[in-house]
Amino acid sequence: MKRRKNRPSPILSSKGIFFILLAVVLILGTLNLLQAKGLFIPSQPKPLVENGVVDLDRLTLEQKIAQMTVVLWVPDLMPAWKNLQMGGLYMYALATENYFRSLITELQQEMVIPFFITADAEGCFNPFENFWDFLPNNKIATVGEAFEKGFREGQEMKDLGFNLNFAPVVDLGDEIWKCRSFPGSEVEVAELAQAYTLGLQTQGIKATAKHYPGKTLIGKDPHKNIAEAEIEAKDLYPYYYLIEKGDVSSIMVSHLITTGEVDSQGVPSVVSVEVIEHLRQQFPGLIISDEIHMLGLKNYYATVDEMYIALFKAGNDLILNFDKDPNEVYRMIQVIKASVEAGDISEDHIDASVKKILEAKGFVVKD
Amino acid sequence: MLVIVDVSLILIAGILILHLFGFNFPSLGDAKATITPGEPACFYEYEREFNLAASLEMCCWEAVKRVNQKSVGLYEQGEWLSWIYYNNNGKGNIWMNSKAKVECEQLPFWIRK
Numbered sequence: 514m515k516r517r518k519n520r521p522s523p524i525l526s527s528k529g530i531f532f533i534l535l536a537v538v539l540i541l542g543t544l545n546l547l548q549a550k551g552l553f554i555p556s557q558p559k560p561l562v563e564n565g566v567v568d569l570d571r572l573t574l575e576q577k578i579a580q581m582t583v584v585l586w587v588p589d590l591m592p593a594w595k596n597l598q599m600g601g602l603y604m605y606a607l608a609t610e611n612y613f614r615s616l617i618t619e620l621q622q623e624m625v626i627p628f629f630i631t632a633d634a635e636g637c638f639n640p641f642e643n644f645w646d647f648l649p650n651n652k653i654a655t656v657g658e659a660f661e662k663g664f665r666e667g668q669e670m671k672d673l674g675f676n677l678n679f680a681p682v683v684d685l686g687d688e689i690w691k692c693r694s695f696p697g698s699e700v701e702v703a704e705l706a707q708a709y710t711l712g713l714q715t716q717g718i719k720a721t722a723k724h725y726p727g728k729t730l731i732g733k734d735p736h737k738n739i740a741e742a743e744i745e746a747k748d749l750y751p752y753y754y755l756i757e758k759g760d761v762s763s764i765m766v767s768h769l770i771t772t773g774e775v776d777s778q779g780v781p782s783v784v785s786v787e788v789i790e791h792l793r794q795q796f797p798g799l800i801i802s803d804e805i806h807m808l809g810l811k812n813y814y815a816t817v818d819e820m821y822i823a824l825f826k827a828g829n830d831l832i833l834n835f836d837k838d839p840n841e842v843y844r845m846i847q848v849i850k851a852s853v854e855a856g857d858i859s860e861d862h863i864d865a866s867v868k869k870i871l872e873a874k875g876f877v878v879k880d
Numbered sequence: 881m882l883v884i885v886d887v888s889l890i891l892i893a894g895i896l897i898l899h900l901f902g903f904n905f906p907s908l909g910d911a912k913a914t915i916t917p918g919e920p921a922c923f924y925e926y927e928r929e930f931n932l933a934a935s936l937e938m939c940c941w942e943a944v945k946r947v948n949q950k951s952v953g954l955y956e957q958g959e960w961l962s963w964i965y966y967n968n969n970g971k972g973n974i975w976m977n978s979k980a981k982v983e984c985e986q987l988p989f990w991i992r993k
Contacts, residue, residue: 545900837990
């Protein structure tokens, strides 16, 4: 007579436990991956745009703050950036023109408010050097050459789908790279930058004079993260020249702590209310922060939240936040939102910046 | 034997749950940055002239902008540079040593492997 074995239930067997645990780990791993891509960020409502008119009152505070932020293009993160309706995308080098062209077309699809598509096409190091050979700034000698350079770069960038260039560099005397600045005195640099700007902007690409208030290309200490500089009148000359001519669309502000002609009061220029307010009074265009994860700025604050608040509070219109974690960018939006609701950051300032951004994107803004 | 695997899986599940709720663990990159010896060195090379970068994170940022990354070897200005970041025209390259690379990997915008 056969004896029946007393078998344990398969669920409770050691193999069963192993498979359950394995399944749990796999599910949790997948959830972590989805979270890393920002897919758990709450879905944002579509902004309402009618016949090219945007009503600021009908944008949520999150949408306004997102419009004020330029993020790094990373393929996996596009659903998150599109959901958050970020103000712009920064593109780094890609292998071919066709890749850029098709990608940017795809990026802008379904965007009610299109992204600023941005790059650092400075001519010496730029994201297109894989296939285009632009003259570096240090090789430009005449106003005609500068205009031609701007015109040609603008034409090519427009063809690919770009609309905002973080150039020209108008810092004097490039000691570090030797090729980012135009050559000559402050007067020559200003005239060449003006011609370049005109050439670029005739093609519909917005130019950005950088890095206000100057002196960012001087300094050799690789271990010194919080840098200071004394600004002279000649450092400011190209900015005032471009502002007076009224052509340049935007100015980028650096992380340097400055004294002299521009005194940032012991804090990095990009978070100095005095520096940015002074610039705002003279310049109606977009004021853009340099990338905010540079240690010269970040090390200045005990927490990143303090840094985020200071950046918005200072009056920057566009913040370059190239953190590849969309959850952190979303958190920044929430931190700023809370700060606005608490009355720490003025909503009027936010509205004024968003109005400038939307107008630069070609919309009529109702406020 | 299976018990050891099960305990490991429970630990991994615990870590994944905590991570999902925003708890940040020290990463492998942090450990690498700590144990890699030496000082970081990152150079801009433009038309064969090498200049030591004034700030490491700016140099990392320039490296991110390049199309290609390659492991190489070059002795320059007293530094053994083991990584190059370049575009195909070869005019403006970024060179760094291993310490600089692991420190670049800690930056939020670093997208290279």
